[in-house]
Amino acid sequence: MKCTLEVECTPLEARQFFGLPDLQPLQATILAEVEKKMLTEMERFSPEGVLKSWLSMFAQSPEQMQQAFSKMMFTGLNRTKS
Template identity: 45%
Template sequence: MKVTINIDCTPEEARQFMGLPDVQPLQQAMMKQMEERMIVEIDRFSPENLLKTWFSGMPQNTDWMRNVMGGMFSPGSSDEKKK
């Protein structure tokens, strides 16, 4: 014998029926806090600030980046020079 039961209820009604807590207020508070923290910190992760932080921490990084870029855009690649 096969029995099928269809229950039409909202997620809130199902939570109440199962005895699960309503975490929606907590979830909304956490999302609001995360949004506020993201807005405060968003400028810290802009490309300009990341480059400034990276280059100011180690002055030799500027020379290294110049060498890398110079090597990429030079007329001959290092493989051709070895031949």
């Protein structure tokens, strides 16, 4: 004997019918926290943030910048001669 039963209900109604806990408040809290963290990380990878992090690696004065570039150039020239 085969019996088919179709029930139309929302996911919330199905959870309530089977006695499962309502996780919507927990889910909303977690999603809000994830959204906050994502926005914080997006600010870090904004063009201004990336530029600031890249510029912090370079020398601050023009003389230091010139010395760094000349050192890189001479290092590269010495490698090509070898």
